[in-house]
Amino acid sequence: MKTTTLLPEHEALSASFTDFGGWQMPVRYGSELDEHRAVRTAAGLFDISHMAELRVSGPQAAEFLDYALVNPSSAIAVTKAKYSLICNDKGNVIDDLIVYRLGEEEFMIVANAGNRDVVAAEFKSRAAHFANVTVVDESDEWALIAIQGPKAESILQQVCDQQLAEAKYYSILSAKVGDVAVLIGRTGYTGEDGFEVFAPAGEARKIWQLLLAVGGTDLTPCGLACRDTLRLEAGMPLYGHELDLEHNPFEAGFAKVVKLEREGDFVGKAALQKLSEGPVSRRLVSLVGEGKRAARQGYEIFEAGSDKAIGVVTSGALSPTLGYPVAMAYLDTSVSTQVGTKLEVDIRGTRLEFTISAAPFYKRSK
Secondary structure, three states: OEOOOOHHHHHHOOOEEEEEOOEEEEEEOOOHHHHHHHHHHOEEEEEOOOOEEEEEEOOOHHHHHHHHOOOOHHHOOOOEEEEEEEEOOOOOEEEEEEEEEEEOOEEEEEEOHHHHHHHHHHHHHHHOOOOOOEEEEOHHHEEEEEEEOOOHHHHHHOOEOOOHHHOOOOEEEEEEEOOEEEEEEOOOOOOOOEEEEEEEHHHHHHHHHHHHHHHHHHEEEOOHHHHHHHHHHOOOOOEOOOEOOOOOOOOOOOHHHOOOOOOOOOOOHHHHHHHHHOOOOEEEEEEEEOOOOOOOOOOEEEEOOOOOEEEEEEEEEEOOOOOOEEEEEEEEOOOOOOOOOEEEEEEOOEEEEEEEEOOOOOOOOO
16 A cells, blocks of 8 residues: 555554555544544644645646636636546546646646546546646645644644735645745635645655644644545535546536536537436435434435335435434435435435435534
8 A cells, every 4th residue: 555754643643544545544543533523623634645636737738627627727816726527528527626726827636546547647648639738747746734623724824924814715825834835725625614735745744743733732633534524514525435437417416517608628528518408317415314323335225115225325424513414325316306305224224214405514604
């Protein structure tokens, strides 16, 4: 398995590890519930250096990304960011990613760790249509550290030379953390305010130690287990669960991300146009249950009082914040997918009632 440059820090903190997309990553340091609650009430520190970073530059960089992705990167202002999808020619999702615009002719794209090679290959293949664009996989050059939670700004500000209060959500800025030059995105995957610090890989341990030192008891090292429950509560998809090559953006509820009305072609446009004009056969929904038994990935869903299977759970957990089970699932549209509809999930041989709810399950107070 691959390891991040922060491995010695995780070992020093007695982390438990898991294989995530071929990476040995900290799953927890102690109690994942305590880590989850720390992010909701104070701040958590995450190593997400397994994520992939691709730099796209050149006079045709924006034009190329408009062709490669489902929404126009040319519309992104310098220092801003946008969530996007890369689809194949059938309209199915290869990956979801974030596009940061660093300059008029320069972009940073962050893709999921497990999709690094396929996304890099797709980008380089699609770039062959453009003479003046360069795609470079810089993933090994960067470490990525996320600090998330209501106290994230005040902690990071103590060691940052830029005014973080001026940074808007989904923006990026150049700064120094301590004496290290970094990029800081006001983005995250927890449903809380926070930042993602792009640091040179060789400087990551210095930044990790510095943040823990200034954060004190307000900053908790956090693993992937609580990151998963945090993103689930916030209704954020995980590739390989809610998004994959078997589903398209319309089934997954991302119709607004796909910009079909714009001029020019992009990969998958014809297929996505056709898909947008017809009904979907399945739809991603949010579910809430009662009691303490969670509906986990792969559990079958049935019409209430019937043996008719109508869907499958993609992600599920007992919500640490809310105290009841929450899940996301794909349901056949032959049955109602409206909020308030009751159905049953087979949890280890027992049918338990769940109700379709509005998303997200949790939304932070401003």
